[in-house]
Amino acid sequence: MSSTEQGTSSAAPAEPTTAPESAAAPEVPESFYYVHGKDKVVHKVSAGALQHSALIHGMISNLGYTEEQAKANPFPFENIDGDILQMVVDWCNQHKGKPTPPEDTNLPKQKEKLFDLVLAVNYLEIKELLTYCCKQVAMMVKGKSPEEIREIWMIPTDAEDEAAEKEAKKRAGKEAAGETAAAAGDAK
Amino acid sequence: MSSDIENLAKQTENLSIEPIYNTNWCDMPAEIKVECIGKMELIERLSLRSTAKDERSLVDSQTIKFRKGEFRGNAYCFDASLYSENGYELSKNLTDSSNEAFEFVRYIWKVGVFENLKISFYGTAYTRKMKKYTGEIKAKNVELHYGDILILPMIVQKLNDGIESIMTYPDSRGAPNLDFNKLFAIPQIQNVPYWHIGNCDQTESLHRVAKMWIDRNSKVGCTFQIYIFADGSFKEFLEHFTERIVSKNEKRARIRTNNPDRHIILERGLIEIVDDLVEIPQFFRLMVISVEMKESEYDDNCEKWISKICPEYREENNI
Numbered sequence: 001m002s003s004t005e006q007g008t009s010s011a012a013p014a015e016p017t018t019a020p021e022s023a024a025a026p027e028v029p030e031s032f033y034y035v036h037g038k039d040k041v042v043h044k045v046s047a048g049a050l051q052h053s054a055l056i057h058g059m060i061s062n063l064g065y066t067e068e069q070a071k072a073n074p075f076p077f078e079n080i081d082g083d084i085l086q087m088v089v090d091w092c093n094q095h096k097g098k099p100t101p102p103e104d105t106n107l108p109k110q111k112e113k114l115f116d117l118v119l120a121v122n123y124l125e126i127k128e129l130l131t132y133c134c135k136q137v138a139m140m141v142k143g144k145s146p147e148e149i150r151e152i153w154m155i156p157t158d159a160e161d162e163a164a165e166k167e168a169k170k171r172a173g174k175e176a177a178g179e180t181a182a183a184a185g186d187a188k
Numbered sequence: 189m190s191s192d193i194e195n196l197a198k199q200t201e202n203l204s205i206e207p208i209y210n211t212n213w214c215d216m217p218a219e220i221k222v223e224c225i226g227k228m229e230l231i232e233r234l235s236l237r238s239t240a241k242d243e244r245s246l247v248d249s250q251t252i253k254f255r256k257g258e259f260r261g262n263a264y265c266f267d268a269s270l271y272s273e274n275g276y277e278l279s280k281n282l283t284d285s286s287n288e289a290f291e292f293v294r295y296i297w298k299v300g301v302f303e304n305l306k307i308s309f310y311g312t313a314y315t316r317k318m319k320k321y322t323g324e325i326k327a328k329n330v331e332l333h334y335g336d337i338l339i340l341p342m343i344v345q346k347l348n349d350g351i352e353s354i355m356t357y358p359d360s361r362g363a364p365n366l367d368f369n370k371l372f373a374i375p376q377i378q379n380v381p382y383w384h385i386g387n388c389d390q391t392e393s394l395h396r397v398a399k400m401w402i403d404r405n406s407k408v409g410c411t412f413q414i415y416i417f418a419d420g421s422f423k424e425f426l427e428h429f430t431e432r433i434v435s436k437n438e439k440r441a442r443i444r445t446n447n448p449d450r451h452i453i454l455e456r457g458l459i460e461i462v463d464d465l466v467e468i469p470q471f472f473r474l475m476v477i478s479v480e481m482k483e484s485e486y487d488d489n490c491e492k493w494i495s496k497i498c499p500e501y502r503e504e505n506n507i
């Protein structure tokens with residue numbers, strides 16, 4: 001993870017960090033925007049890098065923020081873990097203004113982290129990164145048997161699913177009965 | 189001692205920073221799962237669909253592209269070879285069970301989209317299965333080998349509308365007479381840009397295909413090829429279209445269609461075959477051409493198009 005500083009809040013962010021950018025310095029001054037995840041760490045990202053995200057790009061286009069306004073109002077993504085957002089920001093910076101390669105080997109191998117990344121990328125609408133992530137997810141089960149896949153991805157069997165559903169129904173029934181009894185008690 | 193405490197403190201610090209991940213496959217929305225399934229090879233899809241019924245329905249909702257698919261079945265055995273776009277290969281061999289084999293075929297045809305598809309079904313069991321099959325066969329180029337002529341229209345009818353070429357071959361026992369009335373009534377035959385029949389004894393095939401094209405005002409580029417052992421096809425064609433002839437010589441005949449912009453050209457593939465074969469096949473190519481096409485633009489390299497209908501000729505002559 002690149003160096004970050006804890007932001008205080010979305011309204012008054014701490015000095016943000018700029019994620020490393022591989023692209024050469026632009027000739028014209030570029031506008032920057034600010035984003036933070038669940039951990040409130042604010043990331044400064046160029047508009048060019050953020051173009052990868054259809055969601056943020058749409059937001060930017062509608063806002064017409066000045067640099068100061070953008071700094072004062074980082075986009076809050078409370079549903080995305082800080083380190084996952086950092087990965088996304090890094091990827092957007094690395095691929096700013098470049099054609100995306102057919103493979104990306106820098107994606108996390110740890111399955112839960114990868115799934116979190118997939119959800120974040122899907123939410124942020126970053127099409128190319130989503131394609132890479134899905135490829136990586138598919139690779140996790142390459143050559144695996146149904147039993148192995150079930151284990152790796154914690155897929156419950158149909159019987160387990162049915163049992164869980166029955167249990168949930170039972171619990172819901174009990175809770176409803178409890179509420180009815182409580183309501184009757186109150187009425188008395 | 190103090191360094192141990194420092195280390196422990198560091199580790200604890202790291203632990204508290206490291207987020208806890210609970211997300212897994214089952215937390216993914218269906219549209220993401222489908223996207224991931226789209227990146228999987230057939231073998232992994234088959235494994236995934238065996239894990240749970242929800243996964244099965246998701247896997248089955250997605251098509252899978254194959255560069256090539258070959259299905260061969262007869263009364264005794266069945267085998268299939270599938271080649272994915274990424275170069276992976278899957279083979280399936282079954283003995284003595286057309287039921288099990290056809291279950292596999294049915295599933296693969298349901299989800300598969302083939303660049304090149306080869307089907308070689310022999311025996312009445314496969315004819316019966318094909319008769320009952322109601323699904324679509326999604327392929328760009330299809331090669332059909334058959335023993336029972338009844339199976340041919342059954343398969344062709346199930347091909348998707350966008351089919352680009354249909355190549356048909358009877359089995360080695362010979363060329364059974366095709367029911368052209370039945371075949372010409374099939375939209376896939378009417379609309380396919382390229383169709384060939386390998387080894388046919390019906391000399392009327394050429395003029396009947398030309399007639400179909402004239403009636404349907406078929407597009408420029410439509411091509412039909414045939415190799416035939418019986419004599420008389422060229423002569424029969426000329427006799428049939430006497431009033432439409434624009435030009436003719438021993439190699440070619442050009443006729444008018446009802447569309448003033450289009451002609452049909454029939455070409456003979458005149459090649460020397462040095463072989464011990466008792467019978468030498470005659471090769472023909474029929475095409476819808478623009479009325480603007482000049483004689484100087486005719487393709488004199490018949491070896492190239494002959495090798496398409498007759499792969500043995502291509503192999504023997506290194507084309």
